[in-house]
Amino acid sequence: xxxxxxxxxxxxxxxxxxxxxxxxxxxxxxxxxxxxxxxxxxxxxxxxxxxxxxxxxxxxxxxxxxxxxxxxxxxxxxxxxxxxxxxxxxxxxxxxxxxxxxxxxxxxxxxxxxxxxxxxxxxxxxxxxxxxxxxxxxxxxxxxxxxxxxxxxxxxxxxxxxxxxxxxxxxxxxxxxxxxxxxxxxxxxxxxxxxxxxxxxxxxxxxxxxxxxxxxxxxxxxxxxxxxxxxxxxxxxxxxxxxxxxxxxxxxxxxxxxxxxxxxxxxxxxxxxxxxxxxxxxxxxxx
Amino acid sequence: xxxxxxxxxxxxxxxxxxxxxxxxxxxxxxxxxxxxxxxxxxxxxxxxxxxxxxxxxxxxxxxxxxxxxxxxxxxxxxxxxxxxxxxxxxxxxxxxxxxxxxxxxxxxxxxxxxxxxxxxxxxxxxxxxxxxxxxxxxxxxxxxxxxxxxxxxxxxxxxxxxxxxxxxxxxxxxxxxxxxxxxxxxxxxxxxxxxxxxxxxxxxxxxxxxxxxxxxxxxxxxxxxxxxxxxxxxxxxxxxxxxxxxxxxxxxxxxxxxxxxxxxxxxxxxxxxxxxxxxxxxxxxxxxxxxxxxxxxxxxxxxxxxxxxxxxxxxxxxxxxxxxxxxxxxxxx
Numbered sequence: 001x002x003x004x005x006x007x008x009x010x011x012x013x014x015x016x017x018x019x020x021x022x023x024x025x026x027x028x029x030x031x032x033x034x035x036x037x038x039x040x041x042x043x044x045x046x047x048x049x050x051x052x053x054x055x056x057x058x059x060x061x062x063x064x065x066x067x068x069x070x071x072x073x074x075x076x077x078x079x080x081x082x083x084x085x086x087x088x089x090x091x092x093x094x095x096x097x098x099x100x101x102x103x104x105x106x107x108x109x110x111x112x113x114x115x116x117x118x119x120x121x122x123x124x125x126x127x128x129x130x131x132x133x134x135x136x137x138x139x140x141x142x143x144x145x146x147x148x149x150x151x152x153x154x155x156x157x158x159x160x161x162x163x164x165x166x167x168x169x170x171x172x173x174x175x176x177x178x179x180x181x182x183x184x185x186x187x188x189x190x191x192x193x194x195x196x197x198x199x200x201x202x203x204x205x206x207x208x209x210x211x212x213x214x215x216x217x218x219x220x221x222x223x224x225x226x227x228x229x230x231x232x233x234x235x236x237x238x239x240x241x242x243x244x245x246x247x248x249x250x251x252x253x254x255x256x257x258x259x260x261x262x263x264x265x266x267x268x269x270x271x272x273x274x275x276x277x278x279x280x281x282x283x284x285x286x287x
Numbered sequence: 288x289x290x291x292x293x294x295x296x297x298x299x300x301x302x303x304x305x306x307x308x309x310x311x312x313x314x315x316x317x318x319x320x321x322x323x324x325x326x327x328x329x330x331x332x333x334x335x336x337x338x339x340x341x342x343x344x345x346x347x348x349x350x351x352x353x354x355x356x357x358x359x360x361x362x363x364x365x366x367x368x369x370x371x372x373x374x375x376x377x378x379x380x381x382x383x384x385x386x387x388x389x390x391x392x393x394x395x396x397x398x399x400x401x402x403x404x405x406x407x408x409x410x411x412x413x414x415x416x417x418x419x420x421x422x423x424x425x426x427x428x429x430x431x432x433x434x435x436x437x438x439x440x441x442x443x444x445x446x447x448x449x450x451x452x453x454x455x456x457x458x459x460x461x462x463x464x465x466x467x468x469x470x471x472x473x474x475x476x477x478x479x480x481x482x483x484x485x486x487x488x489x490x491x492x493x494x495x496x497x498x499x500x501x502x503x504x505x506x507x508x509x510x511x512x513x514x515x516x517x518x519x520x521x522x523x524x525x526x527x528x529x530x531x532x533x534x535x536x537x538x539x540x541x542x543x544x545x546x547x548x549x550x551x552x553x554x555x556x557x558x559x560x561x562x563x564x565x566x567x568x569x570x571x572x573x574x575x576x577x578x579x580x581x582x583x584x585x586x587x588x589x590x591x592x593x594x595x596x597x598x599x600x601x602x603x604x605x606x607x608x609x610x611x612x613x614x615x616x617x618x619x620x
Contacts, residue, residue, distance in 0.1 A: 130316040133313050133596050135553075135555065135595050135599065137555065137559070138557065138592050145580050145583070229445045230562070230565060244449060248566075251453060259450060262446035269441040269443075270441035
């Protein structure tokens with residue numbers, strides 16, 4: 001998500017003062033949307049205890065026509081509301097864990113490159129550039145195709161392709177902090193490099209990383225739904241993208257089947273983006 | 288960066304040498320990535336290369352194993368693989384009955400048309416909306432444009448495609464559902480071009496809306512930033528008309544970050560093209576990737592991965608060039 005940091009860089013200065021008032025609104029709106037989605041995900045097993053992939057009613061019940069199925073049923077008689085709520089669990093889980101994978105890889109690359117500099121930095125940054133050059137979605141697609149679609153494979157694929165922007169971000173932060181007095185003091189006391197990086201530098205680089213992480217989770221959810229749309233979702237779990245993909249076959253007549261789950265994707269991604277925007281200004285990130 | 292900048296001042300030709308080196312590095316790097324992905328796949332590389340499921344004869348499989356030295360140490364295998372890649376031999380697709388490089392070459396123009404149209408749409412509409420938002424900063428127009436940009440930024444491309452089909456093809460019946468041409472019509476010349484254009488509208492808009500959102504936000508932000516600078520105050524002081532300042536001074540400078548963004552975005556636009564081409568049955572690289580996926584033709588998929596990565600590097604070289612034209616102060620590098 002290198003574009004986010006560039007957007008931020010440009011949006012920083014001039015609009016800063018004026019955007020303060022908008023800031024809390026965007027953080028708040030994003031937060032509320034996310035809390036609602038989290039609540040839905042948490043309530044899914046209680047509201048819809050069965051497997052959301054099971055047939056529960058007759059097919060093609062339109063939304064709003066049967067109170068038992070408020071969002072209707074799809075062409076196989078599966079409850080769409082149940083699919084969307086259970087899908088929230090899968091999407092959030094994949095988004096979160098994939099971003100953690102990216103954080104570990106990107107964080108390690110960025111911290112080591114920034115801290116040691118020289119040849120290490122050069123080699124790690126060339127590797128980062130290489131991964132950045134490969135179109136990320138196509139790369140993730142190839143990895144999932146080869147590993148066979150499953151939740152772990154999707155997590156690995158997204159985590160392995162989304163880290164370069166984080167590596168650059170962490171590297172820049174480490175370069176900025178590396179020559180700070182507190183780091184120099186630790187070096188003179190003889191603290192180990194690992195200790196300095198993990199306990200002195202990284203905690204101070206946390207604010208921009210948190211902002212980036214929320215945007216990355218949004219991106220991971222988009223990627224997961226796109227993979228599922230193409231048929232590369234885990235066949236054993238309900239997925240928003242998979243539901244849109246399956247509904248395409250009956251698009252001409254029963255368009256609600258393909259469109260409703262998409263609204264859930266938009267809500268989740270919008271919520272995370274708004275939260276990231278809001279946090280960016282609240283935490284006063286300078287990039 | 289500073290070192291390479293210094294070298295460029297010594298000899299402009301060095302720049303192209305460096306770029307070529309970069310291209311070679313990317314090709315070798317992606318060959319390494321592909322090689323290991325191929326080894327991760329179930330079965331040995333020969334089976335994957337042959338498209339799995341006995342699409343090739345046993346004699347051919349033996350020949351493939353020999354050609355790629357699968358009975359030899361890993362580094363020999365990689366050497367042979369790399370040798371093939373560097374000779375642009377990406378293998379043969381048994382599913383499609385054609386060499387992979389030829390398949391890619393055949394499908395590339397359709398994707399290029401789609402990407403070109405979508406980028407043009409996103410650039411023109413995005414800058415226009417951003418320009419309008421910046422001129423009306425803080426007023427309702429600005430708020431509406433910003434909210435729309437925020438929404439497009441969060442909407443998955445495949446969903447936009449599905450909704451546009453429902454509205455414009457199914458309900459209104461204005462535009463075709465998919466494909467690139469009306470095959471049965473057998474158009475020629477101008478009629479053919481118009482037919483393709485009609486098929487192009489929905490896919491190009493679908494693919495472009497996400498980038499339109501980015502360009503809108505970016506144009507607005509950079510314009511507001513530039514409005515605060517001294518040379519604008521000078522222009523105002525010497526009595527230049529506000530409209531002229533907005534277009535000639537502010538917008539022109541605000542275009543630079545957009546060009547940079549375009550270079551960074553090529554990879555993700557290509558990713559979006561896979562989804563859009565699948566939704567609209569557009570016969571390009573993305574559709575080819577989807578077919579490869581569906582038929583488990585992994586070697587073809589990895590060939591497309593390689594080709595699109597090279598495309599990303601090439602477009603970025605072009606972007607560097609455009610940057611130099613837009614802002615003569617910028618030295619290519």
